[in-house]
Amino acid sequence: MADRPTPVLELRDVDVTFVKPLGFLKPPLQIRALQGIALQVHPGEVLAVVGESGGGKTTLGNVVTGILKPTAGQVLFEGRDIASLDRKEQRAFRRQVQIVQQDAYAALNPMHTVAYSLATPMLRLGLVSSKAEARQRVIQTLELVELRPAGQYLDKYPHQLSGGQRQRILLGRAVSLAPKLIVADEPVSMIDVSLRVSALNLMRRLNRELNLSFVYVTHDLSTARYIGRDGRILVLYLGKVVETGDLPAVIGHPRHPYLQALLSSVPLPDPDLSRHRRKLNLKDVDMPSLVDPPPGCRFHTRCPFAAPLCRESEPALRQVGTSEVACHLAEQIPAWSLA
Amino acid sequence: MASGVTPTASSLVEIRGLCVDFPLSLGTIRAVNGVDLALPRGAVTALIGESGSGKTTVALAMLNLVANPGVIRSGSIRFEGRDVLALKGEALRQFRWREASLVFQAAQNCLNPIMAIGDQVVETFRAHGDARSDRELLREAAEYLTYVRLEPDRVLRCYPHELSGGMKQRVMIVFALLLKPKLLILDEPTTALDVITQDYIFDILVRIHREMGLTMLLLTHDIAIVSKVADVVGVMYAGSLVEVADVFTLFRHAGHPYTRQLLAAAPSLLDDPEDRHPIVGSPPDLLDLPRGCAFAPRCQHREACCAASPPPMVEVGQGHQARCFQANPGARAG
Numbered sequence: 001m002a003d004r005p006t007p008v009l010e011l012r013d014v015d016v017t018f019v020k021p022l023g024f025l026k027p028p029l030q031i032r033a034l035q036g037i038a039l040q041v042h043p044g045e046v047l048a049v050v051g052e053s054g055g056g057k058t059t060l061g062n063v064v065t066g067i068l069k070p071t072a073g074q075v076l077f078e079g080r081d082i083a084s085l086d087r088k089e090q091r092a093f094r095r096q097v098q099i100v101q102q103d104a105y106a107a108l109n110p111m112h113t114v115a116y117s118l119a120t121p122m123l124r125l126g127l128v129s130s131k132a133e134a135r136q137r138v139i140q141t142l143e144l145v146e147l148r149p150a151g152q153y154l155d156k157y158p159h160q161l162s163g164g165q166r167q168r169i170l171l172g173r174a175v176s177l178a179p180k181l182i183v184a185d186e187p188v189s190m191i192d193v194s195l196r197v198s199a200l201n202l203m204r205r206l207n208r209e210l211n212l213s214f215v216y217v218t219h220d221l222s223t224a225r226y227i228g229r230d231g232r233i234l235v236l237y238l239g240k241v242v243e244t245g246d247l248p249a250v251i252g253h254p255r256h257p258y259l260q261a262l263l264s265s266v267p268l269p270d271p272d273l274s275r276h277r278r279k280l281n282l283k284d285v286d287m288p289s290l291v292d293p294p295p296g297c298r299f300h301t302r303c304p305f306a307a308p309l310c311r312e313s314e315p316a317l318r319q320v321g322t323s324e325v326a327c328h329l330a331e332q333i334p335a336w337s338l339a
Numbered sequence: 340m341a342s343g344v345t346p347t348a349s350s351l352v353e354i355r356g357l358c359v360d361f362p363l364s365l366g367t368i369r370a371v372n373g374v375d376l377a378l379p380r381g382a383v384t385a386l387i388g389e390s391g392s393g394k395t396t397v398a399l400a401m402l403n404l405v406a407n408p409g410v411i412r413s414g415s416i417r418f419e420g421r422d423v424l425a426l427k428g429e430a431l432r433q434f435r436w437r438e439a440s441l442v443f444q445a446a447q448n449c450l451n452p453i454m455a456i457g458d459q460v461v462e463t464f465r466a467h468g469d470a471r472s473d474r475e476l477l478r479e480a481a482e483y484l485t486y487v488r489l490e491p492d493r494v495l496r497c498y499p500h501e502l503s504g505g506m507k508q509r510v511m512i513v514f515a516l517l518l519k520p521k522l523l524i525l526d527e528p529t530t531a532l533d534v535i536t537q538d539y540i541f542d543i544l545v546r547i548h549r550e551m552g553l554t555m556l557l558l559t560h561d562i563a564i565v566s567k568v569a570d571v572v573g574v575m576y577a578g579s580l581v582e583v584a585d586v587f588t589l590f591r592h593a594g595h596p597y598t599r600q601l602l603a604a605a606p607s608l609l610d611d612p613e614d615r616h617p618i619v620g621s622p623p624d625l626l627d628l629p630r631g632c633a634f635a636p637r638c639q640h641r642e643a644c645c646a647a648s649p650p651p652m653v654e655v656g657q658g659h660q661a662r663c664f665q666a667n668p669g670a671r672a673g
Contacts, residue, residue: 052535053504163390194617195617222607225606226612267538267564267607268563269566269590270590273566285505285539
């Protein structure tokens, strides 16, 4: 990777620990939400971050956007540690990393029109010099996110729009600030299935046309596969990376039993396949608590392949084939297939 | 395979010409528009549709539970031949849950947060006139809890906040089964749950269905879930049932353009990502429905006749109907 340009975003050995005081005499509760996360996102790249709730996906999104300071490790934006930025550089960083939230209804102020919600950040950050110019840019933005004719949307309030349209407004608001990276946290989970593909297509288009990098956070492997078909994937389990690599390779040949279990639980739109597919029988359906994660490999309490070694030592992320996997038994585990 | 529309001796529920209106200040919304549907006894029927397509309203009407300002304008609902809409007072109260029970969307929020699960079990039985001792009632609940693979001793003593989302959902399924209903209605039973938990809950539901012979109605917007669980599928669009078929026929030979486009729109692990196509346009405004086919403005195959009058339900094959002029050219004359 030496010949590649500086990544837009790099995480080096990031830990996030939440500390909850339990009282005067008791030691505080430590919740290690993320542990030893390393990742890179290159210009124009899509990185899908997947896992179940409690895996640390949202915490990771918050670290990437600078909302949450890591307890340990570094977050580098274009090669510079964001903890070392001065106020002015902070502002520039905030503009260049934008968020698209899951609940577009909650993310838009219900009292403001679309035009107001889109123009204010541009004016505040000095990207436009006058209200007239801002309005012009808002119209261009609405057209960019395929809300046409734009004039029809300017004076609407969030409640007058459909879920899919609101999500486009959010995406437009993020893109209008000319960011280099967008963190999209479950952006389509609240949109109807019939409109999901068009929202994903829009993100792909922006990704290609503007060379915009995306961190796509989701629990939905089907949409991750759709948007990240030429990107990368990072699978989180209880705050640790269990598998990462090029998305098509990782999804096509998952090596970590957790990813295999996730993939075999994704419903398939085929009545024959979905009734007769091979199942990976987990020992426990429920995820253990982050407060007291299992020793050794964190997945061993649910893993059908777990060996004594897995209870004793924690597997490190290592190269297996084309991807990196944190599993002692990666080579022995039977290959997984859809059916 | 029993037909989903034509009532037969084997159907548990028969809905005829159901119309449900919501009179609002802006105008009247017809949330359910002339739905004919029969639920075959012992089968899993799924209603699939986007938000606002009317599937939940159909289910609520089945329990005569349409909330104000909604009114059932016309139509009939027969449960084993009895007129559900004529049930009043205590008879209606006992019909709900004893004959047909409903697992709501985000059912986790249906549990009382300040009562232990065990106490809620006893309360449910008592409200439906069961005079057995608490111990007996709890023992019966424990059987069901074991069935959905929960530890009864622990769970019965727990308060809802002590259980995970997936556990609460399984507890809700137990509640729905407690009074041994003949019909179990599941409204998006796994939204907000993780994939592994979702898959597990559907495995349990499939087993319950197989072993108890329960009739089930599943409401969902996820076409992939339907393929795993359902025997018969009804597709709803803008308050109308637009297609009914057995699950295999629906996935292989969908007759209605909306169904076909829905199948081509949902991303899945199976498809070629380059091959997914969104359904153009947006769902219709229920206050301003087109005069003809409600799907016509988004349909790739629309013709002049589609805008003129609503298409009739056409028999496409055995137990397979589609509400489309194109589904059977012979129907176009009308």
